[in-house]
Amino acid sequence: MNFKIGLLKGDGIGPEIVDSAVSVLNKIGEKYGHSFDFTAYLAGGCAIDATGEPLPKETVEGCRASDSVLLGAVGGPKWDTLPGHLRPERALLGMRSALGLYTNIRPAKLYDSLRAECPLRADIAGRGIDLVMIRELTGGIYFGERGRREGKMGQEAYDTECYSVAEIERIARVAFNTARKRSRRVTSIDKANILESSRLWREVVHKVAEEYPDVTVTDMLVDNAAMQLVKNPSQFDVIVTSNIFGDILSDEASQVTGSIGLLPSASLGDGKCGLYEPIHGSAPDIAGQNRANPIATILSAAMMLRYSLDLMTEADAIEAAVDRVLREGFRTADILGSSDVKPLSCTEMTEKILERI
Numbered sequence: 001m002n003f004k005i006g007l008l009k010g011d012g013i014g015p016e017i018v019d020s021a022v023s024v025l026n027k028i029g030e031k032y033g034h035s036f037d038f039t040a041y042l043a044g045g046c047a048i049d050a051t052g053e054p055l056p057k058e059t060v061e062g063c064r065a066s067d068s069v070l071l072g073a074v075g076g077p078k079w080d081t082l083p084g085h086l087r088p089e090r091a092l093l094g095m096r097s098a099l100g101l102y103t104n105i106r107p108a109k110l111y112d113s114l115r116a117e118c119p120l121r122a123d124i125a126g127r128g129i130d131l132v133m134i135r136e137l138t139g140g141i142y143f144g145e146r147g148r149r150e151g152k153m154g155q156e157a158y159d160t161e162c163y164s165v166a167e168i169e170r171i172a173r174v175a176f177n178t179a180r181k182r183s184r185r186v187t188s189i190d191k192a193n194i195l196e197s198s199r200l201w202r203e204v205v206h207k208v209a210e211e212y213p214d215v216t217v218t219d220m221l222v223d224n225a226a227m228q229l230v231k232n233p234s235q236f237d238v239i240v241t242s243n244i245f246g247d248i249l250s251d252e253a254s255q256v257t258g259s260i261g262l263l264p265s266a267s268l269g270d271g272k273c274g275l276y277e278p279i280h281g282s283a284p285d286i287a288g289q290n291r292a293n294p295i296a297t298i299l300s301a302a303m304m305l306r307y308s309l310d311l312m313t314e315a316d317a318i319e320a321a322v323d324r325v326l327r328e329g330f331r332t333a334d335i336l337g338s339s340d341v342k343p344l345s346c347t348e349m350t351e352k353i354l355e356r357i
């Protein structure tokens with residue numbers, strides 16, 4: 001089959017890691033008889049430099065016309081002082097709303113071969129971590145009414161958390177459907193002891209749960225969830241939560257698995273086209289040095305094959321190759337830990353993965 005893939009290489013290490021993922025997809029194409037037609041578009045700091053805006057119209061139109069989109073990362077110190085609407089990160093928010101991507105899926109898995117690098121106690125790491133965090137992406141406080149005003153104590157600022165029944169229903173369904181493909185357990189995270197929006201969240205999640213009698217749903221308050229992720233992360237399978245809670249907890253979940261250089265993510269809406277990207281940023285400190293770990297982006301490409309292009313065997317092949325490379329002891333500098341092997345460069349790690357596909 002032939003697929004049109006939009007590439008947003010972005011800034012910093014973005015171009016290096018996206019090139020790695022492209023070579024992996026080309027290898028998959030050769031092996032399984034598909035062709036990937038890649039078109040690169042500008043987004044983030046590089047787009048600001050070239051066009052004056054973080055997400056040019058051509059980028060949005062090109063991505064909308066693609067079967068799926070692969071993103072490296074955007075941002076860097078060069079653009080940090082620009083006003084909010086011109087910051088590289090606006091490109092991410094703009095793409096999510098342009099493609100209607102209301103779900104963010106982040107798997108957090110501790111590889112057996114990297115258990116020693118897990119920052120948690122050995123007995124906790126020994127029980128394993130393999131969870132999927134499903135975060136609502138286009139609602140809640142990040143998109144609610146905000147502003148500044150005169151208050152009782154002088155100037156004040158406010159942001160508003162607001163969720164509709166429809167927004168909660170659709171993200172809950174994504175969580176229950178995902179759980180059906182795993183161990184059929186969903187933990188819904190909220191702050192229902194304080195927030196009205198969380199009380200509605202809880203009510204709606206339980207209403208949707210009635211459609212999925214084979215899936216167990218448990219509620220957990222967000223403060224407890226933050227503790228449980230470091231105390232007993234093996235208890236979790238599928239987690240579903242709001243935009244802001246998911247933003248914070250997914251970073252925590254990724255940290256307990258070792259390196260952020262390993263973890264992929266997918267942003268999806270109702271259609272097939274999704275946005276796939278590593279969870280890390282543009283790592284300006286190592287940009288252009290061929291030292292970046294390409295695995296998170298390569299695994300993002302695998303997620304793209306699975307969720308947007310329905311190529312399950314091909315996605316499995318990429319994940320198995322990554323697993324093998326790690327089991328065989330190959331490491332980039334960020335996942336070296338206590339190992340005394342010579343770290344591989346970004347291109348060397350990519351080669352090792354290509355050889356195993």
Ligand code: NAD
Nearest residue numbers: 073074075076077261280281282283284285286292293334
């Ligand atoms: P970062 O994730 O870019 O880097 C944090 C640390 O992790 C750095 O030491 C970096 O070298 C290391 N690191 C990250 N990815 C790595 C990889 N693949 N291989 C090896 N090491 C890796 O976070 P930051 O430093 O807070 O942010 C840098 C820039 O990235 C900022 O401009 C920020 O706004 C942007 N950012 C973008 C995204 C995105 O595009 N989705 C996400 C987060 C941050």
